[in-house]
Amino acid sequence: MTGGRRGERCGWRWWRAVAACWFGLITAAATAAELDDVRARGELVWGADQEGGGPHVYVDPESPTRLAGFEVDLADMLAAELGVKARFQQGQWDRLPLLLGRAADCVINGIESTPERARDWRCSRPYFAYALQLVARRDSPLDSPEALAKEGPRGPWRVGVLTGSAAEIEMRRRTDLAVEVVGYDGTVDCLEQLRGRVLDAVVMDDCIASFNADRFGELRGIGRPFAGGTYTILTAPDTPRLSAAIDEALGKMITDGRLKALYDRWDLAGRQQMLLLRDAAEVPPAQRGSLADLIRGALPLLLRSAGMTILLSVASFPLAILIGLAVAVGRLHGPAWLRPFLAGYVEILRGTPLMLQLYALFFLLPKVGLALPALVAAILGLAMNYSAYESEIYRAGLKAVPAGQFEAALALGMTKWQSLRHVLVPQAVRIVMPPVTSDFIALFKDTSVCSAITVIELTKRYSVLALSTGRIAELAVVTALLYLAMSWPLSLLSRWFERRLERRSERSQA
Template structure:
C-alpha cells in the first residue's frame, strides 16, 4: 500500500472504522473559504497584452525565418566546402538584418509552397525564400519592402531551335505543344500560363533543378527559371544554355503576419540601410545575382510602392463565386484523379492476384522472388518509386503515374488476396482435384471466386485510399485534384474555399465505391441480405 505523500497528514480513520458524521456547517465552511479566491479571479485585472513579435525577437535574441533548402542556391544551401554551414544570398541577408535587430537569424526548413501556412502557425517569424509580391499573398500577409528585383530566364538544351520566349508562342514543329517546366507556385508558373495562346504545356515541379534535368533528358523543351537560379545552376548543367532576354519583372519580399506591423517596419528600415551602405550589393555580387535592375531598389518611391501593395491587396472574389469561377479547373483535376485511380487499380488487383497465387501454389523458384518483390515495394515510399519511373526510366508523366500506383498497390493487394486464398478450406482444392480438375482450373473455378468474395471490403478500402494517394503524382508534374488545390489556393488566396470544394469532390468520388462494394457483396451472396437470413437455432 502506498504511503501518503510527504507533507500530508496520514488518514485519521482506519479501514473498517465508522466514519464520524459531518455537520452541515462543516460542509459549508470549505465553500465559504473559497469565495474570496473566486471573487479574486473574477475581479482581477485583465492580463497584460502579449509581447509582440519584434519585442520577443529582441528579448530572446532569435529571428526565425522560413526557407526551403530543397530550392537550393543561390538563395540558401549547404556550403560544399564546409558541410553543415548554410550559405546563400538570402542567408547572408537575414544574418545582416538579424544583427541590426540585436538577434541571431535561424533558418527553419519547410516545403516552399507551404511556408506561408507554417507562418500562420506562429512557428516562424517571417518567410524569406524568393517569395514574390503577388495579389493573393498581399491580401493575407504583410509584405516588406522589396529586397530583390527579379526577372525570368528561358533555358534550353544547346542547339535547340528555341531562342527566346517568343519562339514558344509559335506552333511546335511536328505538332503538339511545347513542354516547359517551372517551379510550382512561382511567378514563373503564372507567367508561363498567362503569356501564351495554348501553344505551351506548363509542367510544375517541386524544385528548380528538376525541370533542368528534364530538359537535358528530352522530357521538356525548355524551362523558365528565376534569373538568380538560372545563373547559379547554369554551370552545373553545361548542356543547357540561357536564351533570349530576361522576361517579366517582379519583387522578392518578406512576408509576416498581419499583426506584426512593427516587425515589418523594422525590417523595411534595415533593408533600406543595407541598400544605402552597399552591404546588399556586396552580398549579391558575391553570389553573382546582382543585375542592373537592382539599382532601382534605392530609388523605389515608398508611397508609390505602398499604393501598389494596396492595389494588390484589394478584396477579390470569395466564397461560392470564387469556386464557380475556377470550377472547370477543379473538375478537370478531379477527372485526372479518376483517370489515375481507375487505370491503375485494376492493374494492381490483377498483379496482386497472380503474385498471391504464385506465392501460395508456385514452386520455390517463383515464391522467393515474389516475396522479395512484395517486401521491397511495401518497404519503399511511393514517391521514391515514382521518381525512379519518371526520372531514371524517363517515362512520360501519366505512364509513370499509373505504373507507379499500380506497382505500389499490387504489393498490398497481393497480401490481401493471399489472406483470402488461405481462408478457403484446403478441402475445397482437394475435392476439386479428386474430381479430376487440373490445379489451375480448380483455382479458377473453385478457390479464387470464393476468395474474391472475402476480399471485397479490404480491396474497396484500398481503392478509396488510392484516390487520395494519387495526389503524390503531383511530384512528377501531374496536376490532379490536390495539386490543383495548391495552385488555386496560392494564386487566389482562397485556401478555405478550395479546401472545402476539394473535400466534397473527393467524397463524391469515394462514396460510389462504398455503395458498389456493398452491392457486390450482396450479389456474391446470391442476393440474400443479412436481415433475410434466419437466426441460428430458430425453427424455419
C-alpha cells in the same frame, strides 16, 4: 514504434514531445509573433525551401549539414539588425506563406512581389531584382523566347516551371504562346527533366539559371531575360511592427552598402541590383473578389482536377488488383525460384514510401533513357505500390479457401492453373472483397501524392487556387465536399458488398 520497444520511459518522453508539439502548434496558431515576441525569444524564424536550390537556399554540397545561399546570409544579417539570431524553418516552396504565424516569423525565399501576395500578406520592400530566363538544351531548335509562339516539332513546347512562381504565372498568362506548362516542386527537378528530354524548355529566375549553368553543361540560356520583378520578405498580416522593422533593416543595409557587398560576394552583380532596387515600383495589392465569383471561377478547375483524381484511381486500381493477384498466386503456387523475387517485390514496395517510388519512376527512369509521361508514371506507381498490399490480401484469401477445394478440382483432372482460375481464385476474390474495397478508398485519397510528379489532381489544384486567391478556408470546404462526394458512393459500395457476403454466409450456416 521503435520508441515503444525501447521501454516505457522512452514512450512517455515521446508522448510528451508530441503533446508539446501540438501545444506549440495551437498556441502559435492563435497569434502571430510580433516584433516584441521575436526579440523576447531572441530568434527570428525564417521559412524557406532548401529543395528550391541555389543561389537562394541550398544544402552545401561540401558539408551537407550546412545551409548555404545568399538568403541564408541575408537572414543572418537581418536577424543581427533586429538584435536576434536567425533560425531556418523548412517548408514546401509554394506553401511557404502558410508557415507565417504558425512556424515562421517571415519567409525569405525568392518570393516574387505579386498583387495577390500584397493583398494576403505583409510584403517588405524589395531586396532583389530578378528577370525570367528561358533555358533549353544546346541542341534545341528554340533560339529565342519569341520562338515559343510557334509549335515545336513535337507539338506545343513542354515548358517546366516552379509551381506557384512568377515564371508559372507568366507562362500560364501568355495564351499567345504554343506551350504546355508543367509545374514542378523544385527548380532542379525541372532542369533534370529538361536534360532527360521530358521537357523542351524551362522558364526560371535568371539567377537560378546562371547558378546551375555549370552543373547542367548541356543546357543553355535562350535569349535575354524577360518579364522581371522583385523579391519580397513576407510576414503575417497582423505583424505591422515586425514588417516595419524588416523594412528599416533592409533600408539600412542598402544605404550602407552591405547588401551590395553581399550580392557581389555571391556573384549577383551588386551594383546593378542596387540600381534596379532603387527604381523598383511598388506592387499594388489585388482586389479581393466576392466569394460567389471565386467559387464560380474555381469550381470548373476543381471539378476538372477531381476528374483527374478519379482517372488516377480507376486506372491504377484494377492494375493493382491484377498484379497483386498474379504475385499472390506466384508466391503460393509458382515455381520455387520465383518466390523469393516476388516476396522481395512485395517487401520493397510496402517498405518504401509511395512518394519515393513515384519519384524514381518519374525522375530516375529518364536517366536510363525511359521517359514516362507524368500520368503514366503516376498510374504505374500507384498500381505497383498498391499491388504489394493487394497481393498480401489475396494471399490470405487464397489460404482461406479450404484445402479440399484444391483436391476436389485436381481429382476431377484439372491442371493446377485450371484449379486456380476456376475454383480457388473465384472463392478468394469473394473472401477478400471488403478489405479490397476499403483499399480502393485509401488509394483514391493517396492519388494526392501524385502532385509531386506534376500531375495536378484535386489536392494540388486546391493548394494552387488557395494560395493565389487567399481564400484558404473557403476553398478547403469546397474541396473537402468534392472528396466526400466521390468517396461516399465508394463507402456505400463497400458496405453493400459486406452485407451481401454476410447474407451469403448466414445462408450457408442455415
